[in-house]
Amino acid sequence: MKKILVLFCLISAFSGFSQNEEQDKKDIQAVLKAQRIAWSKHDMEGYMEGYWKSDSLKFYGKNGLTLGWENTLERYEKSYPTDEHTGKLSYKINDITKISDDAYYVLGEYHIKRELGNADGIFMLVFRKINGEWKIVADTSC
Numbered sequence: 001m002k003k004i005l006v007l008f009c010l011i012s013a014f015s016g017f018s019q020n021e022e023q024d025k026k027d028i029q030a031v032l033k034a035q036r037i038a039w040s041k042h043d044m045e046g047y048m049e050g051y052w053k054s055d056s057l058k059f060y061g062k063n064g065l066t067l068g069w070e071n072t073l074e075r076y077e078k079s080y081p082t083d084e085h086t087g088k089l090s091y092k093i094n095d096i097t098k099i100s101d102d103a104y105y106v107l108g109e110y111h112i113k114r115e116l117g118n119a120d121g122i123f124m125l126v127f128r129k130i131n132g133e134w135k136i137v138a139d140t141s142c
Helices: 002-040 044-048 069-079
Strands: 058-061 064-067 088-100 103-113 119-130 133-141
Touching: 002 044, 002 088, 002 103, 002 119, 002 133, 044 069, 064 069
Parallel strands: 058 133
Antiparallel strands: 058 064, 088 103, 103 119, 119 133
């Protein structure tokens, strides 16, 4: 009887763990969806809501390292000044992997359709749960 009870407890624990991880992944995907919608409306501040509003935010792209939320917003506004530049964004998420209880990394591809010419690339994002919300704390895109 003890073995059955122990087995039941282990199954319950792993089931709860799996459900939490699945919910985390859904919540992270919801952040990415909100960003995609904001981007496609040329709403840079809305897009930036997915990022940690901190001077410690790190963005690493083809022009090097950008530190801080404000600097990252300025970088996006300079690189994508009009609707024609932002176009319509789509993602292909290739992997979401748990790093710790409050952190995941996301590997994917982005595709921007626009009149000026399409833009495609890859990214790796690090998400952390901060004050109950999933935020991007590091972004490597190229």
